[in-house]
Amino acid sequence: MLTATSAELSLKNRFRGYYPVVIDIETAGFNPQTDALLEIAATLLTMDEQGQLIPKQTLHFQVAPFEGANIEPASIEFNGIDPYSALRQAIPEEEALKAIFKAVRKELKQHECHRAVVVAHNAAFDKGFLNAVGQRHGFKRDPFHPFVSFDTTTLAGLALGQTVLAKACAAANIEFNNKLAHSAQYDTEKTAELFCWIVNKWQQLGGWPPIESADTIA
Secondary structure: OOOOOOOOOOHHHHOOOEEEEEEEEEEOOOOOOOEOEEEEEEEEEEEOOOOOEEEEEEEEEEEEOOOOOEOOHHHHHHHOOOOOOHHHOOEEHHHHHHHHHHHHHHHHHHHOOOEEEEEEOOHHHHHHHHHHHHHHHOOOOOOEEEEEEEEHHHHHHHHHOOOOHHHHHHHOOOOOOHHHOOOHHHHHHHHHHHHHHHHHHHHHOOOOOOOOOHHHHO
């Protein structure tokens, strides 16, 4: 068998030019059009010389509810966030996303990728809120693909037979503290570890990069 070159073992080639960004959000409900975004974290990824995907940096923001936002009491009780507490030092949702977009664009340039992709546990939920914020503020330069996402719920179900984040991490021998769960930063970083574990395990099993045999090439 031929071995992969360093060029093949690059992030731009791993997902056909897409750059994965792990996202987690905490909200005041389930409706992205009406319910407040309260917290968001994004973990940026990179790849080492062996083609192993690794976390690089996490950005984390407490977010102030947008004007007129709905706050569902059940959601607040679940995540334990006081939306109007001064101790949160919350910033407007537009400011938080602009900071994340700026960091993502820098990584796109560095890794020679053409578009970012949201990675999240139950990705449709997080992607829906990101899209809603962009629509509210008329963002013109959103670096994320409008509908493609990588869902670690599905990936973990395939790779580990588990769909709950804590149980999937346990199956992958990734430490998980349930007392720290439902914090956007903690959940994002654990989701990033899980995503990297799955991607790297697939590489170790020979699934990427697809190396043709010398006989096939000849």
